[in-house]
Amino acid sequence: MLSKLKLKSLTPTSSSSLKASDVRSTEQEVSGSVDSSINEKIDFESEKVFYPFEQPSVKSHIPQEPQLSAEQKEKYLAVLHHFQQEDLKVAISEDTHNHKKTELYQPLTHDEKSWLTRECFLRYLRATKWNEKDAINRVELTLAWRREFGIDKAMENQNKVNGETTSIENETGKEVILGYDNDSRPCLYLKPGRQNTKTSQRQVEHLVYSLERVIDYMPSGQDSLALLIDFKAHPVGTQGGKIPPVGVGRQVLHILQTHYPERLGKALLTNIPWLGWTFLKIIHPFIDPLTREKLVFDEPFEKYVPVEQLDVDFNGKVNFEYNHDKYWRRMIEISQEKKAKYMERFELFGGVVGLSEVDLRGDDSEIKHPVGTI
Numbered sequence: 001m002l003s004k005l006k007l008k009s010l011t012p013t014s015s016s017s018l019k020a021s022d023v024r025s026t027e028q029e030v031s032g033s034v035d036s037s038i039n040e041k042i043d044f045e046s047e048k049v050f051y052p053f054e055q056p057s058v059k060s061h062i063p064q065e066p067q068l069s070a071e072q073k074e075k076y077l078a079v080l081h082h083f084q085q086e087d088l089k090v091a092i093s094e095d096t097h098n099h100k101k102t103e104l105y106q107p108l109t110h111d112e113k114s115w116l117t118r119e120c121f122l123r124y125l126r127a128t129k130w131n132e133k134d135a136i137n138r139v140e141l142t143l144a145w146r147r148e149f150g151i152d153k154a155m156e157n158q159n160k161v162n163g164e165t166t167s168i169e170n171e172t173g174k175e176v177i178l179g180y181d182n183d184s185r186p187c188l189y190l191k192p193g194r195q196n197t198k199t200s201q202r203q204v205e206h207l208v209y210s211l212e213r214v215i216d217y218m219p220s221g222q223d224s225l226a227l228l229i230d231f232k233a234h235p236v237g238t239q240g241g242k243i244p245p246v247g248v249g250r251q252v253l254h255i256l257q258t259h260y261p262e263r264l265g266k267a268l269l270t271n272i273p274w275l276g277w278t279f280l281k282i283i284h285p286f287i288d289p290l291t292r293e294k295l296v297f298d299e300p301f302e303k304y305v306p307v308e309q310l311d312v313d314f315n316g317k318v319n320f321e322y323n324h325d326k327y328w329r330r331m332i333e334i335s336q337e338k339k340a341k342y343m344e345r346f347e348l349f350g351g352v353v354g355l356s357e358v359d360l361r362g363d364d365s366e367i368k369h370p371v372g373t374i
Contacts, residue, residue, distance in 0.1 A: 060306060172322070
């Protein structure tokens with residue numbers, strides 16, 4: 001029975017900065033966007049936090065990248081060389097990809113090349129057990145899906161799915177980016193008990209939008225995220241006591257496993273009601289075995305997240321209060337400031353396929369991972 005399994009490891013934007021009066025009000029708001037070392041000197045139990053953190057805690061670390069074998073390096077280079085082809089074209093939807101409607105294929109855009117990083121190729125190679133042909137096919141399928149879904153542009157306000165189109169879905173704070181775990185993964189809280197809308201495609205778009213934004217928060221050297229899922233009921237939730245239709249659950253799993261491979265570093269689940277266990281049991285066969293190993297049920301969140309960046313609801317020290325008007329704008333601003341820096345460094349280092357996310361998210365003026373080195 002799934003409940004008994006003990007698995008070890010599931011608005012408009014602006015680039016301008018907020019005014020000081022916006023950041024700290026008469027309520028003594030604390031912005032989680034200030035430097036971590038400053039954040040940790042504040043008594044969070046007496047101060048309210050309304051915004052995400054920009055950087056991991058000083059207590060977090062970046063895990064070392066695993067060494068590759070000679071055979072794995074060859075496979076990586078095969079994938080890289082495929083996507084370096086100047087005349088390469090890819091499909092505009094999953095259907096045109098699957099049915100090889102090549103007359104509808106289009107060349108890679110500049111923004112898509114910035115997505116095709118060294119780490120991107122490695123994630124897909126790991127997900128396909130180092131089968132380079134399967135990895136190439138999967139990457140091209142995801143490129144096609146991103147075009148069709150409406151998230152293929154680098155900056156969020158240029159996409160069909162953006163902060164303005166999904167804002168209504170988060171008015172009760174059911175998905176929140178807050179803090180980093182012990183391995184410097186940005187944390188995305190999912191709170192189904194705060195559900196405020198009926199099942200729809202927009203809910204799926206909202207989840208994808210949240211994933212895209214939490215990826216922006218990743219520090220140099222870390223390319224996975226942590227999900228903290230709390231099923232506890234909440235007064236602001238208007239759609240409580242329900243589970244998503246199995247079809248929606250399968251669609252979400254397909255998106256996560258197919259188009260965000262190796263992005264989930266850890267998933268912590270707590271306060272799971274019997275309906276939640278029922279839903280998990282139903283979709284369990286569709287969860288990739290590698291993903292199952294990353295699920296942790298009903299263990300203290302503070303084992304995995306420094307208390308200085310953990311919500312008080314989970315025994316942390318961050319007295320976070322969700323205020324949509326304050327949080328949503330600032331969450332997007334931080335993500336877009338980070339993405340703008342990413343794109344600036346993409347240009348600085350040549351604007352080509354195969355650059356490293358370590359360099360694109362870093363601060364060094366010298367490139368650490370020249371294209372083609374592994």
